[in-house]
Amino acid sequence: MGISYDASVPSPADKLVVERLRVRKGKNAILNGVSLTVRGGEILALIGPAGSGKTTFLRCLNRLIDLEPELAVEGRLRLDGLDVYGEGVDVPSLRRRIGMVFAVPNPLPMSIRDNLTLGLRILGAAAAGPPSERIERSLKAAYLWDEVKDRLDDSALKLSGGQQQRLCLARSLMAGPELLLLDEPCSGLDPISTAKIEEALQGLKSRISVVLVTNNVKQASRCSDRTAFLLMGDLVEMGETGLIFTNPQNRRTADYVSGRFG
Amino acid sequence: MSRRWINRITFLFMGLTGLACATVILLVALILGHIAYHGVHHLSWEFLTTAPRAGMTEGGIFPAIFGTVFLVLLMTIAVVPLGVCTAVYLQEYAPAGSKLVHAVRLAIQNLAGVPAIVFGLFGLGFFIEFAGRSVDRLFYGGQLHFGQPAILWAALTMALLTLPTVVVATEEALRVVPRGHREAAYALGATRWQMVRYVLLPQATGGILTGTILAVSRGAGEVAPILFTGAAYYLPELPRRLNHQFMELGYHVYVMATQSPDVDATKPILYATVFVLLTLTFLLNFSAVVLRARIRRRLAEGR
Ligand SMILES: Nc1ncnc2c1ncn2[C@@H]1O[C@H](COP(=O)(O)OP(=O)(O)OP(=O)(O)O)[C@@H](O)[C@H]1O
Ligand SMILES: [Mg+2]
Numbered sequence: 001m002g003i004s005y006d007a008s009v010p011s012p013a014d015k016l017v018v019e020r021l022r023v024r025k026g027k028n029a030i031l032n033g034v035s036l037t038v039r040g041g042e043i044l045a046l047i048g049p050a051g052s053g054k055t056t057f058l059r060c061l062n063r064l065i066d067l068e069p070e071l072a073v074e075g076r077l078r079l080d081g082l083d084v085y086g087e088g089v090d091v092p093s094l095r096r097r098i099g100m101v102f103a104v105p106n107p108l109p110m111s112i113r114d115n116l117t118l119g120l121r122i123l124g125a126a127a128a129g130p131p132s133e134r135i136e137r138s139l140k141a142a143y144l145w146d147e148v149k150d151r152l153d154d155s156a157l158k159l160s161g162g163q164q165q166r167l168c169l170a171r172s173l174m175a176g177p178e179l180l181l182l183d184e185p186c187s188g189l190d191p192i193s194t195a196k197i198e199e200a201l202q203g204l205k206s207r208i209s210v211v212l213v214t215n216n217v218k219q220a221s222r223c224s225d226r227t228a229f230l231l232m233g234d235l236v237e238m239g240e241t242g243l244i245f246t247n248p249q250n251r252r253t254a255d256y257v258s259g260r261f262g
Numbered sequence: 263m264s265r266r267w268i269n270r271i272t273f274l275f276m277g278l279t280g281l282a283c284a285t286v287i288l289l290v291a292l293i294l295g296h297i298a299y300h301g302v303h304h305l306s307w308e309f310l311t312t313a314p315r316a317g318m319t320e321g322g323i324f325p326a327i328f329g330t331v332f333l334v335l336l337m338t339i340a341v342v343p344l345g346v347c348t349a350v351y352l353q354e355y356a357p358a359g360s361k362l363v364h365a366v367r368l369a370i371q372n373l374a375g376v377p378a379i380v381f382g383l384f385g386l387g388f389f390i391e392f393a394g395r396s397v398d399r400l401f402y403g404g405q406l407h408f409g410q411p412a413i414l415w416a417a418l419t420m421a422l423l424t425l426p427t428v429v430v431a432t433e434e435a436l437r438v439v440p441r442g443h444r445e446a447a448y449a450l451g452a453t454r455w456q457m458v459r460y461v462l463l464p465q466a467t468g469g470i471l472t473g474t475i476l477a478v479s480r481g482a483g484e485v486a487p488i489l490f491t492g493a494a495y496y497l498p499e500l501p502r503r504l505n506h507q508f509m510e511l512g513y514h515v516y517v518m519a520t521q522s523p524d525v526d527a528t529k530p531i532l533y534a535t536v537f538v539l540l541t542l543t544f545l546l547n548f549s550a551v552v553l554r555a556r557i558r559r560r561l562a563e564g565r
Pocket of ligand 2 (some may be wrong): 054055183
C-alpha cells in the first residue's frame, strides 16, 4: 500500500532508483514495496518510528543485507543504471562506490591512519595513490582534521564518541563514494558533534548523494532537501522537506512530524 | 533461622571452600617441592647439554630436549594452520546452522575426549602403516623410508591431539570480534577473505597464540601419542631428517622409570629430567597467560 512515486522513467539527475523494494523474513514483510529515487547531489532524509524498516532499507542499498541470508529481498535497484541486484554484480566494488556510517561508531582497533587507509589497503597498494592527501581531505570533509592532525598514529579507540563517528564518516569518504548512507549517525552524540556532522554533510552534498536515516525529525528538517516518511515498512509520503514539514498530504505524516506519535 | 546459625553456616562454607583451595595449592606445592628437592642438585650445564651414558645411569638429557623441541616445532607447523583455517571456516564461511558445521564441531569435541593412547594407535595405523607405506611404495619403490616410526609421524599424531585446543581458542577469539567491525570492512568493499585478513586475524592473534602455546605445552608433555609413532629408547645421534626417530623428555622419563637396569643410579637423573620437563611446560603456560593479558591490553588500546 506504499505510495509509489513514479520511478519508471529515470531522469539523468537520478542517482539511485528504487522500485518496489520488498524485504521479507519468512512470511513477515519488513519492507512492503518501497519505491523512491535519490537524486544526484541531494540529501534525502528517511524518517520514521523505531522498527519501521529504515535500517533495513539502507542496508539494501549497498547489499549489506546479504549478510543476513534469512531475509529475502525483492524489487529493483539501479545505481546510475547499474542493476544492484543483477546477476554477476561485483558486490565489493559496488560497496566501494557507496559509503556507509553506522548508528554505533565502529572504528577498528588500530590507529586513526590505519582506519582511514583500510579501504585503500583492501584495494591493493597500487590503486591507492598518495594516501596522506586523501587522509587530509577526508578528515577535513568530516570536520575532524584539526582535532587529530597531530595524532594520526594514535589509537582510534582513544577518540571520543563524537570524534569516532566523524572518523567513521571520514573513513567512508576515503574512496570517494558517489552515494553516502548514514544510519542515525548522531543518535548517541552531543549537540556539538551533531552540528559538526551536519555541517560536514552540507559540505559534501554537491558532490555526493546522501541518504540520512534519522530518528530526529528536527535534524531532517534542518539538513535535508527531501524527506521520506517510512511507517511499518511502507513509504507513506515523500517530498520536498519544506512541504513535508509544513504541508504534509497524509495525516500520519502530519502526526509524526509534529510529534504526536512515534 | 537465627542470625547466629546463618553466621555459623557462612563461616562453615568459607572454611570448606578455603580448605579446598588450600588442598589444591598444597598438592601442587608438594609435587613441585618433592621434584625440585630431589632433582635440582643434579641439574648442571653438562646435564642439559650432553647425551646419556652408561645405560642412562650417567650423562645428560640433551638428545631428549632436542627431540622434544623438534617435535613440538613440527607439531606447531602442522597444527596452527590447520586449526586456524578450521576455526575461520566454522566461524565465518560455513552457513549458520549447517549440518556440516555441527558435524565438525561434534568431531572436534570428541577429538578432545579421546584418550592419548588411542591417538598413538591411530598414528601407527594411519600415518605409518597407511601414509608412510604409501609414500614408500610411490617414491622409493617399496624400500622402507617413511613406513616406520619417525618424528614426522609423531608430530602429526601430536598435532591431531592438540587440534581441538587451537580450534577452540581461535573460534573463541573470532567470536568476540564485534559485528560492527565485520560490517565496517564489508561496507568498505572488503571481500570475505579481506575481512578475515584485515579485521579478524589481527584481532584474533592473541587467542591464536594462546591456543598455540597451550597446544605446545600439552604436546611437550604427552607420551602416549609418540610411543608407537617415533620416540626411541636411546639413539646415538640426533634426528636430522623427518623420517628419523627421536628421543623425547616425557618418554625418557617413562623409560628411566620403568626399564632402568639400575634404579638407584637413575633416580637423580629421573628427578632432574622431570624437573626440566615441568619447568618447560610451566614456562609455556605462563607465557600463554602473559601473552594473552598483553594482547588484550593492546587491543583495548587499539594499537
Ligand atoms: N535479520 C532480521 N531478522 C528478523 N527481523 C528483522 C531483521 N532485521 C530487521 N528485522 C525487523 O524488521 C523491522 C525493521 O527493522 P529496522 O532495523 O529496519 O528498523 P528501524 O526503522 O531502523 O528502527 P530503529 O529506528 O529502531 O533503528 C523490525 O521489526 C525488526 O525486528
Ligand atoms: Mg535502525
